Amino acid sequence: MIYPLWLFGLSLLFLVLERLWPRRSQPLLRRGFFTDLAYLVFNSEYLGVLLGALTLRLALPTISPANLMAGLSIPLQFLVMLLVFDFAQWGIHNLLHRVPFLWRIHKVHHSIVDMDWIGNWRFHGLEIVVYRVLLYPLAALCGFGVEAMFAYGVFNTAIGHFAHSNLNVRLGPLQYLLNGPHMHLWHHGHPEAGPVNQNFAISLSLWDWLFRTAYVPTGQDPTRLGFDGVEHYPTNILTQTIEPFRPEAN
Numbered sequence: 332m333i334y335p336l337w338l339f340g341l342s343l344l345f346l347v348l349e350r351l352w353p354r355r356s357q358p359l360l361r362r363g364f365f366t367d368l369a370y371l372v373f374n375s376e377y378l379g380v381l382l383g384a385l386t387l388r389l390a391l392p393t394i395s396p397a398n399l400m401a402g403l404s405i406p407l408q409f410l411v412m413l414l415v416f417d418f419a420q421w422g423i424h425n426l427l428h429r430v431p432f433l434w435r436i437h438k439v440h441h442s443i444v445d446m447d448w449i450g451n452w453r454f455h456g457l458e459i460v461v462y463r464v465l466l467y468p469l470a471a472l473c474g475f476g477v478e479a480m481f482a483y484g485v486f487n488t489a490i491g492h493f494a495h496s497n498l499n500v501r502l503g504p505l506q507y508l509l510n511g512p513h514m515h516l517w518h519h520g521h522p523e524a525g526p527v528n529q530n531f532a533i534s535l536s537l538w539d540w541l542f543r544t545a546y547v548p549t550g551q552d553p554t555r556l557g558f559d560g561v562e563h564y565p566t567n568i569l570t571q572t573i574e575p576f577r578p579e580a581n
């Protein structure tokens with residue numbers, strides 16, 4: 332399995348690019364860097380692709396009659412998987428912001444106050460399992476091949492790193508298709524900085540434009556990231572994992 336090599340290469344690439352063309356001036360070891368490094372080690376995409384491949388190997392003989400994708404080429408499988416699963420994740424992301432208990436889980440991701448590529452990995456364990464890992468066995472059960480799942484995992488990682496990166500890049504007309512740093516930074520904006528519950532895109536921004544949840548003000552970034560009370564939010568994996576279940580958390 333060469334996903335870890337891709338992850339390493341993409342991480343190194345964004346580490347270097349952010350040093351060359353930073354959007355905001357911030358140190359490499361910004362607040363929460365080591366917490367996010369630990370989240371990267373428990374990386375959801377890797378586990379997901381692995382589980383998907385395992386599901387294919389163990390369950391394929393029994394699910395072959397329901398194999399919906401077998402006749403499609405790998406690029407076409409990748410395209411279908413991207414459209415279907417990215418839209419599903421966009422919908423789940425909406426719910427994570429709108430259902431109070433789910434928001435408590437998702438707050439872990441929004442506790443990032445200095446954004447860069449590694450912030451792509453800060454997610455509560457429950458969210459990692461439901462939102463990312465389980466998608467792959469589900470894809471396997473729908474008949475997607477391991478090559479398509481692998482390509483989807485790498486693509487998600489690349490766009491995830493890009494959208495969270497501290498890079499001074501604007502996508503121009505591509506912003507109507509792909510998620511990018513400007514758009515996603517506004518998704519992480521503090522309520523003091525502007526409207527919240529916008530820009531739910533994971534890889535494809537298309538859904539936000541279609542369903543009118545896109546918010547892309549020209550020429551400015553949010554002055555602050557996070558949510559009300561983020562300055563008091565726990566700062567390591569263990570305490571962040573427990574936080575949504577504390578009765579006094581809201």
Ligand SMILES: [Zn+2]
Pocket residue numbers: 424428437440441518
């Ligand atoms: Zn969110």
Ligand SMILES: [Zn+2]
Pocket residue numbers: 440450451495515519
């Ligand atoms: Zn994010």
